[in-house]
Amino acid sequence: MILGAITPKNQKDLRSSLHPNTLQPILDMGIDVIFESGLGKGIDVDDSVFSQMGAKPVSRESCISTADILMSSSPVSDDEISSMKDQSIFLGLMEPFANRSQFSAFQQNNISAISMEFIPRITRAQKMDVLSSQSNLAGYVSVIESAKVLKSALPMMMTAAGTLKPASVFVIGVGVAGLQAIATAKRLGAKVEAFDTRPVVEEQVKSLGAKFVKLDLGNTGQTDQGYANELSEEQIKLQKELQSEVCARSDIVITTAQLFGKPAPKLVDENTIKKMRPGSVIFDMAVESGGNVEGSALDEITDIHGVKVIGLSNLPSLVADHASFALSNNFINFITDFYDKEDKLMKLDLDDEVIKSALLVHDGQVLNGAFK
Numbered sequence: 001m002i003l004g005a006i007t008p009k010n011q012k013d014l015r016s017s018l019h020p021n022t023l024q025p026i027l028d029m030g031i032d033v034i035f036e037s038g039l040g041k042g043i044d045v046d047d048s049v050f051s052q053m054g055a056k057p058v059s060r061e062s063c064i065s066t067a068d069i070l071m072s073s074s075p076v077s078d079d080e081i082s083s084m085k086d087q088s089i090f091l092g093l094m095e096p097f098a099n100r101s102q103f104s105a106f107q108q109n110n111i112s113a114i115s116m117e118f119i120p121r122i123t124r125a126q127k128m129d130v131l132s133s134q135s136n137l138a139g140y141v142s143v144i145e146s147a148k149v150l151k152s153a154l155p156m157m158m159t160a161a162g163t164l165k166p167a168s169v170f171v172i173g174v175g176v177a178g179l180q181a182i183a184t185a186k187r188l189g190a191k192v193e194a195f196d197t198r199p200v201v202e203e204q205v206k207s208l209g210a211k212f213v214k215l216d217l218g219n220t221g222q223t224d225q226g227y228a229n230e231l232s233e234e235q236i237k238l239q240k241e242l243q244s245e246v247c248a249r250s251d252i253v254i255t256t257a258q259l260f261g262k263p264a265p266k267l268v269d270e271n272t273i274k275k276m277r278p279g280s281v282i283f284d285m286a287v288e289s290g291g292n293v294e295g296s297a298l299d300e301i302t303d304i305h306g307v308k309v310i311g312l313s314n315l316p317s318l319v320a321d322h323a324s325f326a327l328s329n330n331f332i333n334f335i336t337d338f339y340d341k342e343d344k345l346m347k348l349d350l351d352d353e354v355i356k357s358a359l360l361v362h363d364g365q366v367l368n369g370a371f372k
Contacts, residue, residue, distance in 0.1 A: 004067025008074035014042025014320035019328035081105040097261040113361040133326035138315035139180030155189020173256035248275035255292035263290035278306030287311035
């Protein structure tokens with residue numbers, strides 16, 4: 001079996017779907033590995049590093065047409081899908097709701113497509129969970145980048161010139177990204193508060209040394225995958241009103257609320273921003289899906305009433321080496337779980353819980369009803 005890895009088309013995405021520190025288990029299984037030349041450029045890894053381990057650099061076209069399993073950290077074009085080997089497998093981040101034409105391309109060319117975004121949140125699949133591994137790093141980045149823009153230090157400092165008060169950080173949304181943002185801000189010495197529509201996460205917030213802000217929004221809860229339920233318009237309006245006072249006393253506000261396949265909810269409006277002190281910072285982690293903050297702009301730092309609103313994209317790419325290590329591990333863990341060493345191929349058991357969730361196209365059929 002030939003495993004191929006290609007670079008993302010988005011030049012802002014510096015991640016590599018293969019990392020030298022994760023490659024050996026695949027090679028030890030007897031799998032041939034090829035990769036697009038320059039794959040590791042974004043993490044300062046030369047082709048020769050992969051080659052010395054036993055992987056082979058090839059052109060992008062050759063990698064796509066030769067691989068039995070093609071790994072990618074971003075979607076591939078319809079033309080590239082048509083050049084893939086018959087009955088091969090695409091394994092990667094498909095961004096399925098934004099790239100619907102790819103389903104017809106996979107279907108017509110008899111390619112199986114596995115979306116790593118659809119890995120279920122079950123214990124067995126945690127090692128394959130791309131969304132969690134990348135969100136974790138994005139949460140870290142959100143604090144570091146906010147600290148760069150804020151014109152004061154985060155920790156309390158007792159100096160001969162006087163005592164410097166710690167910065168106040170408010171994290172809205174306590175998923176994987178939010179928890180890491182809390183942990184990072186606490187490690188840097190900030191005073192941290194957090195809110196989530198799921199009361200069940202209060203203990204997690206407190207365990208990190210932060211204060212959980214209680215806002216009564218009525219019945220909220222979470223999905224069976226552990227994500228927050230989508231709020232009604234009335235609940236979102238109420239959330240804006242109740243959290244505005246917390247935002248007003250915060251030096252940094254980090255918003256993390258995203259809805260898979262839907263625009264992000266607007267949680268911080270202009271009225272709230274007006275209440276915040278000039279020089280304070282809002283980091284909108286959901287800017288790529290529409291944004292949580294009114295006025296946030298993709299890949300820009302916008303000044304709104306003296307408040308700096310940060311809307312950076314591709315956050316894991318700002319720590320591309322660790323992001324690539326985690327991403328590569330996610331991919332390789334998936335392959336090792338479903339690779340048959342005797343037959344030397346990937347076996348896609350349609351009754352398996354992970355396969356049932358993540359396999360979106362197979363045997364010329366679109367399996368997920370949301371994309372038919």
